Amino acid sequence: MTAVARILEHRALQYRRTFRASLFGSFLSPVMFLAAMGIGLGGYVDTTGNAAFGGLTYLQFLAPGLLAATVMQSAAFESTFPVMGGLHWTRTFHGMYATPMSPLQIALGNLAWIAIRMTMVATVFTFVVVLFGAASSPLVILAIPAAVLTAMAFAAPIAAFAATQRTVNKFNAIFRFGITPLFILSGTFFPIASLPAAIQPLAWLSPLWHGVSLTRGLALGTIGDAPLLALAHVGVLSVLALGGIWAAARTFEARLVRG
Amino acid sequence: MSDDTAVALDGAGLPLIHARGLTKRFGAFIAVDAVDFDVQKGESFGFLGPNGAGKTTAMRMIGGVSPVSEGTLRVLGLDPATHGPQIRARLGVVPQQDSLDTELTVRENLVIYGRYFGLPRDECKRRADELLEFVQLSERANDQVDPLSGGMKRRLTIARSLINEPDLMLLDEPTTGLDPQARHLLWDRLYRLKQKGTTLVLTTHYMDEAEQLCDRLVVMDKAKIVAEGSPRALIAQHSTKEVTELRFPVGIQETLDGKLDGLAERIEWLPDRVLLYANDGEAVSVAVHERGLRPETTMVRRSTLEDVFLRLTGRTLIE
Numbered sequence: 001m002t003a004v005a006r007i008l009e010h011r012a013l014q015y016r017r018t019f020r021a022s023l024f025g026s027f028l029s030p031v032m033f034l035a036a037m038g039i040g041l042g043g044y045v046d047t048t049g050n051a052a053f054g055g056l057t058y059l060q061f062l063a064p065g066l067l068a069a070t071v072m073q074s075a076a077f078e079s080t081f082p083v084m085g086g087l088h089w090t091r092t093f094h095g096m097y098a099t100p101m102s103p104l105q106i107a108l109g110n111l112a113w114i115a116i117r118m119t120m121v122a123t124v125f126t127f128v129v130v131l132f133g134a135a136s137s138p139l140v141i142l143a144i145p146a147a148v149l150t151a152m153a154f155a156a157p158i159a160a161f162a163a164t165q166r167t168v169n170k171f172n173a174i175f176r177f178g179i180t181p182l183f184i185l186s187g188t189f190f191p192i193a194s195l196p197a198a199i200q201p202l203a204w205l206s207p208l209w210h211g212v213s214l215t216r217g218l219a220l221g222t223i224g225d226a227p228l229l230a231l232a233h234v235g236v237l238s239v240l241a242l243g244g245i246w247a248a249a250r251t252f253e254a255r256l257v258r259g
Numbered sequence: 260m261s262d263d264t265a266v267a268l269d270g271a272g273l274p275l276i277h278a279r280g281l282t283k284r285f286g287a288f289i290a291v292d293a294v295d296f297d298v299q300k301g302e303s304f305g306f307l308g309p310n311g312a313g314k315t316t317a318m319r320m321i322g323g324v325s326p327v328s329e330g331t332l333r334v335l336g337l338d339p340a341t342h343g344p345q346i347r348a349r350l351g352v353v354p355q356q357d358s359l360d361t362e363l364t365v366r367e368n369l370v371i372y373g374r375y376f377g378l379p380r381d382e383c384k385r386r387a388d389e390l391l392e393f394v395q396l397s398e399r400a401n402d403q404v405d406p407l408s409g410g411m412k413r414r415l416t417i418a419r420s421l422i423n424e425p426d427l428m429l430l431d432e433p434t435t436g437l438d439p440q441a442r443h444l445l446w447d448r449l450y451r452l453k454q455k456g457t458t459l460v461l462t463t464h465y466m467d468e469a470e471q472l473c474d475r476l477v478v479m480d481k482a483k484i485v486a487e488g489s490p491r492a493l494i495a496q497h498s499t500k501e502v503t504e505l506r507f508p509v510g511i512q513e514t515l516d517g518k519l520d521g522l523a524e525r526i527e528w529l530p531d532r533v534l535l536y537a538n539d540g541e542a543v544s545v546a547v548h549e550r551g552l553r554p555e556t557t558m559v560r561r562s563t564l565e566d567v568f569l570r571l572t573g574r575t576l577i578e
Binding site: 094258 | 322324344361377
C-alpha cells in the first residue's frame with residue numbers, strides 16, 4: 001500500500017503543473033456537449049415525441065450516458081501514452097524499478113493514479129449533469145463510482161496491452177476501431193432498442209453499454225427496477241477491470257525485466 | 260530489514276558481490292556465459308568490453324532487475340531472486356539510458372526518488388540540496404530537466420542514485436555520448452566518491468575511463484570474461500611497455516608484407532594503421548626508418564587497456 005501511495009505522490013507532483021487546465025477541460029467538455037447536444041439537438045428530438053426515451057427529455061437521456069462514455073475515452077488515453085512514456089520515452093518506470101518497488105507495485109500504482117484522475121473527471125462531469133438539471137435522483141452521486149469502474153474496465157486491459165508495445169502505432173487502432181465505435185454505439189446517444197434487432201445482443205459485448213446502463217439507471221433513479229441486471233453490469237465491468245489489473249501486472253513485469 | 264540482511268552487511272570480509280557460473284540466457288541466446296567474479300567493499304570494479312559483450316546484462320542481474328538464468332549470485336550477501344527489493348534498497352543505480360522525469364524539476368526528481376526508498380520528505384529535501392551541491396547543479400535546482408545538457412543529466416542521475424546513501428553504486432556506461440569536458444567533470448565526481456570509500460561497479464567501453472576509475476576490472480568479450488586484474492597488471496601481463504603506431508599513405512600498408520618482421524615482439528595490423536609492440540618504442544621507430552620505410556605518421560605511446568583488449572580478442576573496443 002505504501003508503495004502505491006509513493007507512486008500516487010509522484011504522479012500528483014507531475015499533475016500539479018497541469019491540473020488547472022486539466023480540471024477546466026474536464027468541466028468545459030461536458031458543458032459544451034450537454035449544451036449543444038442535450039439542449040440544442042435535444043430541442044428538436046423532444047418535439048418529435050420522446051417515447052423512445054421512456055418519457056425523458058433527450059438531455060436527461062444523454063447526460064448520464066455521456067458521463068460513462070467520456071471517462072472511457074479519458075481512461076483509454078491515460079492508459080496508452082503515459083504507459084508508453086514511462087516504459088520507453090522517459091523510462092521513469094525503469095527508474096522506479098531500480099528502487100525497492102516491484103513491477104506489480106508499479107503497475108498497481110499507475111492504475112490507481114488513473115482511477116484517481118477518472119474520479120476527478122467523473123465528479124466534475126456529474127456536477128455539470130446536476131447543474132443542467134439532468135439528474136432526477138440523488139442516486140446520481142453513485143454514478144461517479146460507476147463511471148470510475150467503467151473507466152477501469154477499459155484502463156486496466158489497455159494499460160496491460162500498452163506495456164507490450166514498443167511504438168504507439170497500434171494505439172491509433174484502439175481508438176479508431178475500439179473506443180470511437182463504442183462511444184457512438186453503446187447506447188450513449190440513442191437507445192440500443194433503436195438498433196436492428198439482429199445486432200442488439202452485441203451491445204452486451206460492449207463494456208461501455210454496461211457502464212452507460214449503470215450511470216443512466218443511477219442518474220434517473222431507475223436502477224432498482226432491475227437490480228439483478230444492474231449487478232450483472234457491475235460484474236462484467238469488475239471482471240474486465242480485475243482481469244486487466246492481473247494482465248497489467250504481468251506485462252509490466254515482462255517489460256521491466258527485459259530492460 | 261530482515262535478519263539475513265543485517266548479517267550480510269555486518270559480515271566483515273564478505274564480498275559485496277559474489278558471482279559463480281553466472282549465466283543469462285534470452286531464449287537460445289547466451290548474453291552472459293558462466294562468469295565468476297567478486298567485488299570487495301570499497302573497491303572500484305569495472306566491466307570493460309565492446310557493445311554486446313554482456314556488460315549491461317551482468318549489471319542488470321546485479322541490480323536485481325533481471326533474473327539469473329543459472330549460477331550463483333549474491334549481492335550484499337543476498338540472493339536477488341528472493342531479496343530483490345532489499346538489495347535494490349541498498350544500491351545506487353546509474354542506468355545507461357536516462358530515466359529522469361522530464362515533467363519535474365531537477366530538485367523534485369531527487370526528492371521524489373528518495374520517497375521511493377521510504378525516506379521522510381524533509382530528509383529527501385535535505386539530501387537533495389546536498390547532492391545538487393555535490394554534482395554542481397545547485398543553480399539549476401528549480402529548472403526543468405529537459406533543457407539540461409547531456410552531462411548535466413548524467414550528473415543529476417548520479418545525484419539521484421546517491422539519494423539513499425547506497426552501499427554499492429552500479430554505473431552502466433556513465434559517460435557514453437558525452438563530450439570530453441563533461442566526461443572529465445563526471446570522472447572527477449566519481450573519483451571523489453571512490454575516495455570516500457564508496458564501492459563502485461561500472462561498465463565501460465572506454466579504456467581511459469577504466470584506467471582512471473577502476474582498481475580492478477574484468478575484460479568481457481562475447482558473454483565471457485577473458486581477463487581479470489588491475490589496469491596496470493593487465494597491461495603488464497598482456498602487452499609491452501610501449502607501442503609504436505605507424506600510419507602509411509593509402510595503399511602502402513598492404514604492400515608491407517614481411518617488411519616489418521622482427522622489429523617488435525608482436526605486430527597488429529589494423530585497417531588504418533600498424534601497431535608494433537615493444538618495450539622501447541623509440542628504438543622501433545628508428546629501426547623502421549632504417550629499413551627505408553616512410554610512414555606518414557609515427558607515434559610512440561604507452562600500452563593501454565585497448566592494447567590488452569586487442570591482444571585478447573583480436574578486435575578493437577570501439578568498432
